[in-house]
Amino acid sequence: MRITVEHQNDNLPYHIFEAIQIFFGVKNDFVFIRNSESLRIMVNDGQDGVLCIDDTDKKQSKRDVYVFLSKVLGYESPWGCMTGIRPVKVANTxxxxxxxxxxxxxxxxxFYLIRDDKIELIINTANVQKRFLEEQKRSNNYIGFYSGIPFCPTRCLYCSFTSNPIGRYKKVVDKYLDVLEEEIKGTAQLIKEKNLVIRTLYLGGGTPTSLNEEQFERYLSMLTDNLELSCVSEFSLEAGRPDSITLEKLRIARKHGVNRISINPQTMNNKTLKLIGRMHTKEQIIEAFHxxxxxxxxxxNMDIIAGLPDETLEMFENTLEEIEKLDPDSLTVHTLSIKKAANLKEDIEKQKLLNAEIVDTMVDKAENFAxxxxxxxYYMYRQKNILGNHExxxxxxxxxxxxxxxxIMEEDQTIMAVGAGAVTxxxxxxxxxERAFNMKSVEDYISRKEIGIERKRALLSL
Ligand code: SF4
Structure with a gap:
């Protein structure tokens, strides 16, 4: 199958690319682009259909391309022609x-041709969010604070976050914490100067519990000693990898006021855990949860992923059954997304990724299960290259x-962020x-330590 797009500009208009991208991975189509007088789309050199577009209204053109390709290729996305990662934000607006x-x-x-179940998902999510958005409107000096530890026990196959295997970085962890402490202190000062109030505190990365107990105690003390936290309603800790959790670390977290924790299985099947590079077992997940x-x-909270390589529907159901026994308070259901930075992209041919219908069923099952x-x-987002165009x-x-x-998803609150790869x-x-980006690599973050504070100060002075 070949899709040919003829257009006037040197670059393909982005809205047209977005419409075509809905069909990537669904039909494995080849896209060929060349310059021409008008905007015209042909499938199989015109044998299957030709669409000529008056490209004056971008939203309408995107819809036209979607409808045309949907007919020719025989595929309807659950999200119709809607692209973009924040459908609930559209409803809230x-x-x-x-x-x-x-x-x-x-x-x-x-207009968007979204499937009924996805529309209800948006509406239900928007309803739950209402009181949080209203609170922010009433108190617009409330902010979130993010702190990142860019280390994990190993790197997962699909990871595109700032994460480094801690075993290889052992020697620099203390130095990293020194620099992070300076950034936390400097950011606390900025927050004070601008009369901002920290309402939520989120410790992510990486996996903060990858630090050893002594370093973990130091890390939490750095935060609780330097930040004004009397108005905090949520203090979250990503403890995603059960192989990094000990009873003592959990006690330290409780002592410092952490009130929400994520223990993320992704799957409860040991075979898949090994395949995706997570060197722990489901038994360790259960133990960490207890x-x-x-x-x-x-x-x-527990995170799971629908559409992991080589997983069958039965395996996904097994994950849900195991999670039911634990009875977590929240469940985040991701659909596998093929990210550029992830190794999975290279392996896409070899890994035999699941087809859209199976992923559809998995996503449905997870929704009913929840x-x-x-x-x-209560929140949702979409990503590019997500299997079956889900969310x-x-x-x-x-x-x-x-x-x-x-x-974070509704983009109505300032987030001050510290640590390698953190985005304010x-x-x-x-x-x-406006955003300010911290240096991504641990080495650059340490050697150019003043940059994080300078960039945040510049943003807050705009
Ligand atoms: S636990 Fe999360 S941050 Fe760490 S390697 Fe896996 S996906 Fe990346």
Missing amino acids: LYERNHTTEDIRKHFKE FARETGFENI SRLNMRP NVAYCKQGCESPYNIH KVVYDNGRI
Whole structure:
């Protein structure tokens, strides 16, 4: 199958590319581009269909391309022609402009051609988010604070985060913590100068629990000693890798006020865990979960992934059954996304990735499962190159939402971020958003330590 796009410009218009991209990975199509007078799309040299577009209205053109290819290729995306990673933000914006739920449903169905179940997912998620967005509007000096530890026990096959195997970096971890401490202190000073109030604190990475117990105690003390945390409602810790968790680290986390923790199996099948480069077993996940309950954690999140290589529907169901026995307070269901940085991209041919229908069923099963556990969706996002054009959804029991994640996705709150690869995002009163990027590699972060603070200061002075 060959799709040929003829267009005037040197570069293919992005909105047209986005519409075509919906079909990547679904049909394994080849896209060929060349210059021409008009914008015209042909499939199989015109044998299967030709579309000529008056490209004056970008949204309409994108829709036209989607409808055309959908017919020719016989595939309908669950999200219709909607691209972009934040569908709930679109609904929240419409609510803000006084549109009714019925108007929004109609718009999503008739213009974007989104499937009914996805429309309900958006509406339900937006409803749960309402009180968090209203709080932010009332108190616009509330911010989130993110701190990153860029180390993990090993690197997962699909990882595209700032993560380095801690075994190889042992010698620099203390130096990293020295530099991070300086950045935390400098950022605390900036927050004070600007009268900002930390409402959520999120420790991610990497996996912060990869630090040894002594370093972990030091890390949490650095944060709680230097930041003003009296207004914090959520203090989250990514302890994603059970092979990095000990009872003592969980006690340290509790002592410092952590009230939400993520223990992420991704799958409860030992064979897959090995295949995706996670050198731990499902038994370790279960043990770590019980440790967390024993130490008093009442808000435990678990992440899973639908569409992992070589996983069958039965294996996915097994993951859900095992998780049900543990009864976590929230469950984040990702659909596998093939990211550029991940090794998986190279292996896409070899790995025999699952087809869209199986992933569809997995995603459905996870949704029904979450509802059986009395969980509701509270934030969601989409990614490029996600299997079956699905999405990532976080479900939780009432009262166990993570406001940090809601605000990150809805982009209504400033996030001050420290650590290698961390991204600070400042949301100004007029809604404009600017970002400051920290150095990604641990070596650069350490050797150019002043940059993080300088960039944050510059953003806050705009
Ligand atoms: S645990 Fe997360 S951050 Fe660490 S390697 Fe795996 S995907 Fe990357």
